[in-house]
Amino acid sequence: MHAQSQNLLSNIRIVLARPSHPGNIGAAARAMKTMGLSDLWLVSPKKFPHPDAEAMASGAVDLLDCATVSDTLEAALTGCVLAIGTSTRLRDLQAALLAPEDAAGKALTEAQAGKVAIVFGNETFGLSKEELACCQALMTIPANPDYSSLNLGAAVQVAAYVLRRMALEENFAEPELDAADLEEVERFYAHLEQTLIRIGFLNPASPKRLMPKLRRLFSRTRLQKEEINILRGMLSAMESTKTLR
Amino acid sequence: MHAQSQNLLSNIRIVLARPSHPGNIGAAARAMKTMGLSDLWLVSPKKFPHPDAEAMASGAVDLLDCATVSDTLEAALTGCVLAIGTSTRLRDLQAALLAPEDAAGKALTEAQAGKVAIVFGNETFGLSKEELACCQALMTIPANPDYSSLNLGAAVQVAAYVLRRMALEENFAEPELDAADLEEVERFYAHLEQTLIRIGFLNPASPKRLMPKLRRLFSRTRLQKEEINILRGMLSAMESTKTLR
Numbered sequence: 001m002h003a004q005s006q007n008l009l010s011n012i013r014i015v016l017a018r019p020s021h022p023g024n025i026g027a028a029a030r031a032m033k034t035m036g037l038s039d040l041w042l043v044s045p046k047k048f049p050h051p052d053a054e055a056m057a058s059g060a061v062d063l064l065d066c067a068t069v070s071d072t073l074e075a076a077l078t079g080c081v082l083a084i085g086t087s088t089r090l091r092d093l094q095a096a097l098l099a100p101e102d103a104a105g106k107a108l109t110e111a112q113a114g115k116v117a118i119v120f121g122n123e124t125f126g127l128s129k130e131e132l133a134c135c136q137a138l139m140t141i142p143a144n145p146d147y148s149s150l151n152l153g154a155a156v157q158v159a160a161y162v163l164r165r166m167a168l169e170e171n172f173a174e175p176e177l178d179a180a181d182l183e184e185v186e187r188f189y190a191h192l193e194q195t196l197i198r199i200g201f202l203n204p205a206s207p208k209r210l211m212p213k214l215r216r217l218f219s220r221t222r223l224q225k226e227e228i229n230i231l232r233g234m235l236s237a238m239e240s241t242k243t244l245r
Numbered sequence: 246m247h248a249q250s251q252n253l254l255s256n257i258r259i260v261l262a263r264p265s266h267p268g269n270i271g272a273a274a275r276a277m278k279t280m281g282l283s284d285l286w287l288v289s290p291k292k293f294p295h296p297d298a299e300a301m302a303s304g305a306v307d308l309l310d311c312a313t314v315s316d317t318l319e320a321a322l323t324g325c326v327l328a329i330g331t332s333t334r335l336r337d338l339q340a341a342l343l344a345p346e347d348a349a350g351k352a353l354t355e356a357q358a359g360k361v362a363i364v365f366g367n368e369t370f371g372l373s374k375e376e377l378a379c380c381q382a383l384m385t386i387p388a389n390p391d392y393s394s395l396n397l398g399a400a401v402q403v404a405a406y407v408l409r410r411m412a413l414e415e416n417f418a419e420p421e422l423d424a425a426d427l428e429e430v431e432r433f434y435a436h437l438e439q440t441l442i443r444i445g446f447l448n449p450a451s452p453k454r455l456m457p458k459l460r461r462l463f464s465r466t467r468l469q470k471e472e473i474n475i476l477r478g479m480l481s482a483m484e485s486t487k488t489l490r
Contacts, residue, residue, distance in 0.1 A: 031399055036389040059392055142409065144281040147304055150402070154276055157399040158406045161386065168387065201482035210475065217472050221465040230458060237446035238483055 026056030027153025085135035103139035271301030272398025330380035348384035
């Protein structure tokens, strides 16, 4: 991850407004840490600190230890250049309603200049009118209209995932395979053809489309050196079987 | 949501392999339902049914009621045309490693033709080598390298979110025509193993990693029905050669 991406993520603040269940605070902390976020604020949590929060945080207890608790959302937004509320409710449609990707793009753009808060409401009631009024934009996670009730920790996970993806701008390297070079692959095909003739599966007088079909099969993947060795070892074993006959 | 998108999502099966904590099963069910998924399979869950699962499922208890429990992953993949494993571990990098968006695109493309499984491993140990060998592709959720441990329910939420987002975009390539289903592929592996033993290339007393390596090779591609027929024809030819000796 580039230093700049990490800097952007470190400028994202997750604010949980009036969370009822301490387990959800822990789940949110874990979700944040898996995606490289660390700045957690809690507005009037019902129970915190709490063993359930620590249990659900798992390896992210450090985020709970560093979390800041405030009485009001205004206080939790101190120093922020932008606050984006979250909602699944139609009644909150008054603000510009952003998809997570659009909200993340906006958040990261502003995070170049300063702290940006993503604000999650109470599990049952969502964000209050007063809390919504503190937000300059509103994000919604598109969900099943018949059951749109994401768990609070799960909603934080989705938002944090999208933020990280956008911050990284999709540099997802393929793992390095020990790929065979094309000459090795050609030698394998020659060996395969010769063996298939010797075991009587391929008739050289009427080869049909057998070899092109087998080439097509193996060319869809990238054969590794070790795999070529295994396959040619198999062919040699077949040939010696034939020779012994 | 268009009917086609919903049809695609209804062909996505979420498989939890050996989950330890019933609460995570419930969280996964809730995550699924919020994103319009409903087909949940559990392979040897440690505790299920369980009150913790129902508590965490919240309004998605119906998915728990309809969940199918099986003894093996193979059984849970019955009827599937594609299985995509999930992992955050570097050791699993042998298969083509897909970002969630790429995995979802692949899954939804194939879901036009049949059931597609997304397979999640045990909370602590992930997918076993044997379970990974049942998967034709591997998805990873890009995470903080210093703490990549997503909660199981949170991982299902991210995957389900990405699937729903992609399903709503609705532009999918034609599915691979004539793809062999997983049972046919398993029968090919069984035939291959048997033949390799008969030609003396595989020593059943000391099989080493030969079959897993061959599975890995073929699982990087999607075998077609015709290709399975060719390969099994080759195996039969080898066997008759051996018999005639």
